[in-house]
Amino acid sequence: MSQDMSAKALCARCGGVVLTVKGLEEAAKAQGMAVIRDTIIVHQSMARQGHDLENHKGFQCTRCGGTYCMGCILAAAPPHRNGGKACFQCGSNYRRLE
Numbered sequence: 001m002s003q004d005m006s007a008k009a010l011c012a013r014c015g016g017v018v019l020t021v022k023g024l025e026e027a028a029k030a031q032g033m034a035v036i037r038d039t040i041i042v043h044q045s046m047a048r049q050g051h052d053l054e055n056h057k058g059f060q061c062t063r064c065g066g067t068y069c070m071g072c073i074l075a076a077a078p079p080h081r082n083g084g085k086a087c088f089q090c091g092s093n094y095r096r097l098e
């Protein structure tokens, strides 16, 4: 991993790298995948790699500022009363990490 990789934010739950919108795009391009509007577009044969990378999309809580990866949020975050997923710590909602 390069130096700027270590400067990136980490998921507060699993410790994995969380990617910003730009970070996702760069990581996907490096692996020969395309990104359109923050969604990875890949051929069927690369679907697994694309899915694995999407799980590293970062989300930040709008209240406490905690950052989490999409994999953790999808797998374990509690539901928010207004729909979507709620913060593990404070129950507020997330926005995409910029």
Ligand SMILES: [Zn+2]
Residues within 6 Å of the ligand: 011, 012, 013, 014, 015, 016, 068, 069, 070, 071, 072, 073
């Ligand atoms: Zn995580």
Ligand SMILES: [Zn+2]
Residues within 6 Å of the ligand: 061, 062, 063, 064, 065, 066, 087, 088, 089, 090, 091, 092
């Ligand atoms: Zn929170």
